[in-house]
Amino acid sequence: MEGVDHLASERSRAQFDVEEMKVVWAGSRHALEVSDRISRLVASDPAFRKDNRTSLSRKELFKNTLRKTAHAWKRITELRLSEEEASRLRFYVDEPAFTDLHWGMFIPAIKGQGTEEQLQKWLPLAYKMQIIGCYAQTELGHGSNVQGLETTATFDPQTDEFIIHSPTLTSSKWWPGGLGKVSTHAVIYARLIIDGKDYGVNGFIVQLRSMDDHLPLPGITVGDIGMKFGSGAYNTMDNGVLRFDHVRIPRDQMLMRVSQVTREGKFVQSNVPRQLVYGTMVYVRQTIVADASCALSRAVCIATRYSAVRRQFGSQNGGVETQVIDYKTQQSRLFPLLASAYAFRFVGEWLKWLYTDVTQRLQANDFSTLPEAHACTAGLKSLTTSATADGIEECRKLCGGHGYLCSSGLPELFAVYVPACTYEGDNIVLLLQVARFLMKTVSQLGSGKKPVGTTAYMGRVDQLMQCHCAVQRAEDWLKPSVILEAFEARSARMSVACAQNLTNFANPEEGFLELSADLTEAAVAHCQLIVVSKFIEKLKQDIPGKGVKEQLEILCNIYALFLLHKHLGDFLKTGCISPKQASLANDQLRSLYSQARPNAIALVDAFDYTDHFLGSVLGRYDGNVYPKLYEEAWKDPLNDSVVPDGYQEYIRPMLKQQLRNARL
Numbered sequence: 266m267e268g269v270d271h272l273a274s275e276r277s278r279a280q281f282d283v284e285e286m287k288v289v290w291a292g293s294r295h296a297l298e299v300s301d302r303i304s305r306l307v308a309s310d311p312a313f314r315k316d317n318r319t320s321l322s323r324k325e326l327f328k329n330t331l332r333k334t335a336h337a338w339k340r341i342t343e344l345r346l347s348e349e350e351a352s353r354l355r356f357y358v359d360e361p362a363f364t365d366l367h368w369g370m371f372i373p374a375i376k377g378q379g380t381e382e383q384l385q386k387w388l389p390l391a392y393k394m395q396i397i398g399c400y401a402q403t404e405l406g407h408g409s410n411v412q413g414l415e416t417t418a419t420f421d422p423q424t425d426e427f428i429i430h431s432p433t434l435t436s437s438k439w440w441p442g443g444l445g446k447v448s449t450h451a452v453i454y455a456r457l458i459i460d461g462k463d464y465g466v467n468g469f470i471v472q473l474r475s476m477d478d479h480l481p482l483p484g485i486t487v488g489d490i491g492m493k494f495g496s497g498a499y500n501t502m503d504n505g506v507l508r509f510d511h512v513r514i515p516r517d518q519m520l521m522r523v524s525q526v527t528r529e530g531k532f533v534q535s536n537v538p539r540q541l542v543y544g545t546m547v548y549v550r551q552t553i554v555a556d557a558s559c560a561l562s563r564a565v566c567i568a569t570r571y572s573a574v575r576r577q578f579g580s581q582n583g584g585v586e587t588q589v590i591d592y593k594t595q596q597s598r599l600f601p602l603l604a605s606a607y608a609f610r611f612v613g614e615w616l617k618w619l620y621t622d623v624t625q626r627l628q629a630n631d632f633s634t635l636p637e638a639h640a641c642t643a644g645l646k647s648l649t650t651s652a653t654a655d656g657i658e659e660c661r662k663l664c665g666g667h668g669y670l671c672s673s674g675l676p677e678l679f680a681v682y683v684p685a686c687t688y689e690g691d692n693i694v695l696l697l698q699v700a701r702f703l704m705k706t707v708s709q710l711g712s713g714k715k716p717v718g719t720t721a722y723m724g725r726v727d728q729l730m731q732c733h734c735a736v737q738r739a740e741d742w743l744k745p746s747v748i749l750e751a752f753e754a755r756s757a758r759m760s761v762a763c764a765q766n767l768t769n770f771a772n773p774e775e776g777f778l779e780l781s782a783d784l785t786e787a788a789v790a791h792c793q794l795i796v797v798s799k800f801i802e803k804l805k806q807d808i809p810g811k812g813v814k815e816q817l818e819i820l821c822n823i824y825a826l827f828l829l830h831k832h833l834g835d836f837l838k839t840g841c842i843s844p845k846q847a848s849l850a851n852d853q854l855r856s857l858y859s860q861a862r863p864n865a866i867a868l869v870d871a872f873d874y875t876d877h878f879l880g881s882v883l884g885r886y887d888g889n890v891y892p893k894l895y896e897e898a899w900k901d902p903l904n905d906s907v908v909p910d911g912y913q914e915y916i917r918p919m920l921k922q923q924l925r926n927a928r929l
């Protein structure tokens with residue numbers, strides 16, 4: 266029935282103030298106001314319609330994206346939206362586009378690695394979109410191994426230029442989003458060669474296309490790399506291929522904050538660490554963690570609403586059947602994902618703070634927290650994107666058969682999201698970076714250098730190697746100190762075990778390769794500890810609103826105990842908890858699911874997603890699923906005609922043949 270809220274009774278069961286929870290989710294009252302206003306603006310604009318994406322051809326899809334991005338830019342300028350509002354608008358338009366890379370990587374790369382003069386020259390053009398840029402680092406032959414990039418930038422002292430060249434097929438730039446068909450400029454990464462000497466990989470601004478007719482400039486070959494996973498999905502993006510044939514750029518187009526090349530061709534290293542060349546990746550990894558909570562919460566919102574609408578079995582005396590959300594198995598799959606969405610939100614907030622802090626320190630030439638910022642952004646990007654990709658797929662299964670329909674919104678969400686496990690650093694490669702950081706931390710424990718920040722707990726390693734979990738009753742698992750100690754002990758013991766195993770190898774690098782699977786598990790344990798501890802820290806804040814803090818406490822405990830249950834092997838093997846304590850944790854978890862149940866719909870309402878953004882018949886706010894699913898099916902282009910195209914050509918002759926055979 267149109268206009269009826271089928272989930273009203275669910276909403277009336279909520280034991281907390283949903284409006285206040287919306288503020289917590291958004292981060293502040295101001296952020297909620299902006300987000301709410303902009304999401305409605307997008308939802309009410311027919312130009313941002315997105316329900317036809319899966320039936321468009323690649324060319325139509327791409328042109329449609331160009332139209333939407335142009336319209337979005339028009340609205341941003343007409344309404345004089347602030348940077349915050351404009352970024353929310355792009356978010357709610359919900360279509361991967363070249364603008365993500367222009368605003369998300371090209372501009373940050375110039376900001377982070379350019380000199381003051383370079384910022385003055387390039388940023389105004391980029392901010393007004395008078396140039397459009399992308400981030401061209403990865404090549405056909407190398408992505409993870411940035412030091413293995415082959416593109417060269419050779420300094421020519423005669424002309425005061427760099428000659429950018431792709432010496433091999435594998436040196437072709439491959440993957441950069443926005444490169445294939447749109448970008449006029451790119452920040453490219455190439456080996457700096459002066460007088461035959463290789464100074465490693467640096468960033469350069471290169472113009473790719475003519476500002477008059479958009480044709481590639483001389484010496485440049487550029488195009489799209491082809492269709493990607495899923496229909497619609499990430500195919501709105503023109504991931505590209507790019508080759509240079511001795512393309513000349515002025516010397517001042519090398520990004521020179523980290524190192525400089527003088528007019529005489531002298532290489533000068535600033536007093537900033539070389540790793541700052543990788544700075545844009547640190548920035549983007551941090552935004553990807555925040556984005557993980559958005560993608561996961563979206564899938565969870567769909568699966569939770571649908572689980573409350575869907576009924577199967579359990580009818581007594583002809584009464585209504587059981588809502589599938591009331592099955593404990595459904596709860597044990599769904600509620601940890603709901604809790605994870607909140608956990609990732611808060612760790613994302615914290616990571617943003619850490620990033621801002623490290624940026625301010627870098628400006629004051631304090632580089633001391635850079636290794637930790639790198640380890641945290643790399644590790645949390647890996648942890649949250651892997652969990653989110655798996656979580657979206659689990660939500661699809663939680664919706665049964667209907668979850669497999671594009672109209673559920675889940676297949677496209679999954680297809681758009683999964684590459685997050687690969688881009689901005691393959692998730693395993695990033696965990697190995699965390700593992701290196703942990704092994705370094707452990708190796709320095711006796712040296713008097715006290716671990717700080719997220720590894721501060723390692724400073725109590727002696728105690729953590731000995732401690733015994735104090736849990737005697739299931740309720741003991743609700744104490745934050747008990748949870749923290751278990752996670753700290755598990756992480757410390759796994760790292761120490763790896764460090765000890767490494768000493769069995771004469772060559773530490775060989776040992777690192779041999780033990781790399783164990784090392785990634787230690788890294789995961791450390792990253793999960795960070796997420797759990799940041800959730801617990803969040804709960805120490807003053808959180809207004811009836812019942813809001815209580816609900817968050819329930820979710821925090823679900824998140825921690827679910828992880829404990831999932832990684833029981835780690836906790837038992839390291840002797841952090843006993844089998845009896847593991848079973849008490851499981852009892853507590855079941856009880857927490859029951860406490861979360863009446864609040865589940867309100868907890869997903871707190872994400873404040875419009876139906877337009879969710880793009881899901883199953884996740885509709887009003888729960889009016891069946892008539893809309895039915896309606897949606899008839900909109901499929903296959904249903905444009907009753908008898909399909911191809912009947913005369915293929916079906917009819919086959920049927921006739923069968924008829925003839927039968928008569929024989």
Ligand SMILES: CCCCCCCC/C=C\CCC/C=C/C(=O)SCCNC(=O)CCNC(=O)[C@H](O)C(C)(C)COP(=O)(O)OP(=O)(O)OC[C@H]1O[C@@H](n2cnc3c(N)ncnc32)[C@H](O)[C@@H]1OP(=O)(O)O
Binds near residue numbers: 370556701
């Ligand atoms: C609508 C919502 C929008 C949300 C957000 C939108 C933004 C757009 C988002 C998505 C669109 C997709 C865009 C995708 C873009 C890309 O994929 S760009 C390409 C990204 N590529 C990678 O991530 C490559 C991964 N590889 C690396 O990062 C590195 O090469 C490496 C794996 C770290 C290894 O590097 P290397 O071999 O050079 O280094 P090591 O020898 O291991 O380490 C040397 C020391 O340096 C330290 N280090 C390494 N990296 C960093 C860093 N980034 N910062 C600081 N320090 C770093 C490392 O720890 C070593 O330190 P040590 O010597 O003290 O041990």
Ligand SMILES: Cc1cc2nc3c(=O)[nH]c(=O)nc-3n(C[C@H](O)[C@H](O)[C@H](O)COP(=O)(O)OP(=O)(O)OC[C@H]3O[C@@H](n4cnc5c(N)ncnc54)[C@H](O)[C@@H]3O)c2cc1C
Binds near residue numbers: 409
């Ligand atoms: C949708 C999408 C958008 C992208 N956008 C951009 C962009 O805008 N700009 C850009 O420059 N790039 C972009 N990329 C490229 C992306 O950053 C790389 O694909 C990514 O960094 C992974 O590198 P790779 O492809 O070389 O993987 P590989 O490193 O070749 O990975 C292959 C396998 O090898 C494993 N492996 C690799 N090294 C190790 C190791 N040391 N130890 C153990 N296992 C290892 C990995 O775990 C993986 O299983 C994009 C990629 C995708 C999919």
